[in-house]
Amino acid sequence: MYSNLTPEMSAFSLYQEAESYLEAGKLDEAYLYCEKSLEILPVYPLTCKTLGNVLQAMGNLEEAIIWYTKAIMQQPNWAEIYINIGSLYAKQNEWQPAIACYETAIEIQPNLPGAYRNLSRVCQKLGNLSLAEKYWDKAQKIELEKTALEKVNHGEILLNEGKTEEAITDYREAIELNPNLSEAYSKLGEIFVERGELDAAINCYQHLIKILPENWIFSYKLGTIFQDIGKLNDAVEAFQRAIELNPNFPLYHKHLADILYEQGKLNQAITCYHQVIKINPKNWDAYCKVGEILLKQGKINQALVIYQNGLKLNPNLARLHYKMGEALSKQKKLQLAIPAYRRAIELKVDNYLFYRKLADALQQLGQLDEAIINYQTAIELNPNSCWLYTSLGKTYIQQENWSDAIECLKKAIQIKPDYHKAYEKIAYIFEQLGDRSAAEKCRYQYQLPSEVG
Numbered sequence: 454m455y456s457n458l459t460p461e462m463s464a465f466s467l468y469q470e471a472e473s474y475l476e477a478g479k480l481d482e483a484y485l486y487c488e489k490s491l492e493i494l495p496v497y498p499l500t501c502k503t504l505g506n507v508l509q510a511m512g513n514l515e516e517a518i519i520w521y522t523k524a525i526m527q528q529p530n531w532a533e534i535y536i537n538i539g540s541l542y543a544k545q546n547e548w549q550p551a552i553a554c555y556e557t558a559i560e561i562q563p564n565l566p567g568a569y570r571n572l573s574r575v576c577q578k579l580g581n582l583s584l585a586e587k588y589w590d591k592a593q594k595i596e597l598e599k600t601a602l603e604k605v606n607h608g609e610i611l612l613n614e615g616k617t618e619e620a621i622t623d624y625r626e627a628i629e630l631n632p633n634l635s636e637a638y639s640k641l642g643e644i645f646v647e648r649g650e651l652d653a654a655i656n657c658y659q660h661l662i663k664i665l666p667e668n669w670i671f672s673y674k675l676g677t678i679f680q681d682i683g684k685l686n687d688a689v690e691a692f693q694r695a696i697e698l699n700p701n702f703p704l705y706h707k708h709l710a711d712i713l714y715e716q717g718k719l720n721q722a723i724t725c726y727h728q729v730i731k732i733n734p735k736n737w738d739a740y741c742k743v744g745e746i747l748l749k750q751g752k753i754n755q756a757l758v759i760y761q762n763g764l765k766l767n768p769n770l771a772r773l774h775y776k777m778g779e780a781l782s783k784q785k786k787l788q789l790a791i792p793a794y795r796r797a798i799e800l801k802v803d804n805y806l807f808y809r810k811l812a813d814a815l816q817q818l819g820q821l822d823e824a825i826i827n828y829q830t831a832i833e834l835n836p837n838s839c840w841l842y843t844s845l846g847k848t849y850i851q852q853e854n855w856s857d858a859i860e861c862l863k864k865a866i867q868i869k870p871d872y873h874k875a876y877e878k879i880a881y882i883f884e885q886l887g888d889r890s891a892a893e894k895c896r897y898q899y900q901l902p903s904e905v906g
Contacts, residue, residue, distance in 0.1 A: 464494040471503050475510070483507045498527035502534055514541045532562035539571060548575055566592040566599075601631035608640060617644060635664050642674065651678050662694075669698035673705050685712050703733040710742065719746045737763060737770050744776050748783060756780045771800035775807055778814070787814045805834035809841060816848050824848050839865040839872050846878060855882050863901055873899070 458466065467490035474483035487504040490497055501524035508517035521538045525531060539554030552575055558568040573588035608623030621644060627637040642657035658675040665671065676691030692709040695702070710725030723746045729739040740763035747756035760777045763770065778793035794811035801807065812827035828845040835841060846861035859882055865875040876895050883892035894900040 460493050464490045464497045464500065467493070468497065468500045468503060471500065471507070475503060475507055480507055480510055484511075496523055496527055498524045498531070501527070502531075502537075505534070505537060509537070509541060514544060517541055530561050532558040532565055532568070535561070536565065536568050536571065539568075543571065543575055543578075546578075548579060551575055564595050564598075566595040569595065597630045598634070601627040601634050601637070604630065605634065605636045605640065608637075612640070612644075617648075620644070633664050635661055638664070639671075646674075646678065651682055654678055667698060669695045669702070672698065673702075673708075676705060676708060680708060680712060685716060688712055701732055703729045703736060706732065707736065707739065710739070714742060714746065719749065722746060734766060737767060737773065741772055741776055744780065748780060753780050753783055769800055771797045771804070771807070774800065775804075775810065778810060782810070782814055787818050790814050791818075803834060805831040805838070805841070808834070809844070812844065812848075816844070816851070821848055821852055837868055839869040839875065842868070843872070843875055843878065846875070850878065850882065853885075855886060858882055866901065876901075 467486050471483045471486035471490065474480075474486060484504070484507050487500050487507060490500040491504070494500070501520045505517045505520035505524065508514075508520060518538055518541050521534050521541075524534050525538075528534075535554045535558035539551040539558070542548075542551035542554065552572065555568045555572045555575070558565055559572075562568075569588045569592035573585045573592065576582070576585035576588060604623045604627035608620040608627070611617075611620040611623060621641065624637040624641045624644075627634050628641075631637075638657045638661045642654050642661065645651070645654035645657060655675065655678055658671050658678070661668070661671040662675065672691045672695040676688045676695060679685070679688035679691060689709060689712055692705045692712070695705045696709070706725050706729045710722045710729060713719075713722035713725060723743055726739045726743045726746075729736050730743070733739075740759055744756040744759045747753070747759065757777065757780050760773050760780065763773045764777070767773070774793050775797040778790040778797065781787070781790035781793060791811065791814050794807055794814065797804070797807045798811065808827045808831035812824045812831065815821075815824035815827065825845065825848055828841060828848065832838070832841050832845065842861045842865035846858045846865065849855075849858035849861060859879055862875045862879050862882075865872055869875075876899050879901070880892040880895035883889070883895060
């Protein structure tokens, strides 16, 4: 039967037969198959251990120890065998060798409840009840932690099957069994974030930070939640803690910078954005934000340098060309701004802002026909902007195209009925047409031309 197998495979097959007989309580047959396995490989560790188990069941303790020892000589870190030998010594009331074996097993594999439980029994026999209680509690704790981990694994299966509520129950039961089980809190946190139950998610991540204070990811996740719900000071604290733990991850520098920018703390924000760029020179949004801050501070030339630095790394980034155009427009360098806007449009044809800013520059230079074309394109991309219709209307006013101007301004008012600036422009048109009465009704009573009369 075993002639075509390698020696290792033959020995293993015979060992399996021995295990089956041992499990069935047929000790003689188990002993026989152990002998057959050992004839092929005389110190096959699995068979040595099983033979030790068979001899122990037969009551031959001394010989069982010999075979367990042979197994250990082949596999010195086999903790389970040390427990078996310890139990044999304990049966013979040889307490110190038993204790030494159990302690060795724990040294090899610290989370073996059987070793602690057996140690507890030995200590009880020796009258050391406090130590016995300590070891027993340790065994129970390990078993509870094991059960808790099984709950987490089962919860993962349920979650993959779409049974979220059942998974949550498993994770919560796991936490009851082991209040420091980070895996359960982490899974619950992810579920609650996905479901929008952010207070519950915050609670999970705060627990995780207490359990694993050196793990920066939980501070980062907590910070993003606080940022999303507008608790910006709490978010800043969380991101700063994440940065202390791991200074080289650009995302939380970016989040922190965005919050500081939103809070108007521009100097602190720009420092954080520079840190983002230092860690990740390809974070284009950081270049844009630094430039925006510099523009707010009136440092237009410095903003241009930042945009140019970004474009050196990525000359095909539409947003940076657009920002260049904005900065140049602020310097009234419209002839230079226009090519920047055009390049932005070439790279991204569906952004209405690019067309609007190009149209604004063209309108200021008196290139009205081309400005109109770009305002119209912007409106096609964003038909619900009252400001775009108003800008287009103003351009028609410059051409004294009163009818098209009025139509544009009326559309602006349809979008935003309280947009008084559009009424004012229509009033101006009627003044130019010599209809002072219609002009006054537009200006003071906010009545459109179709309502006049």
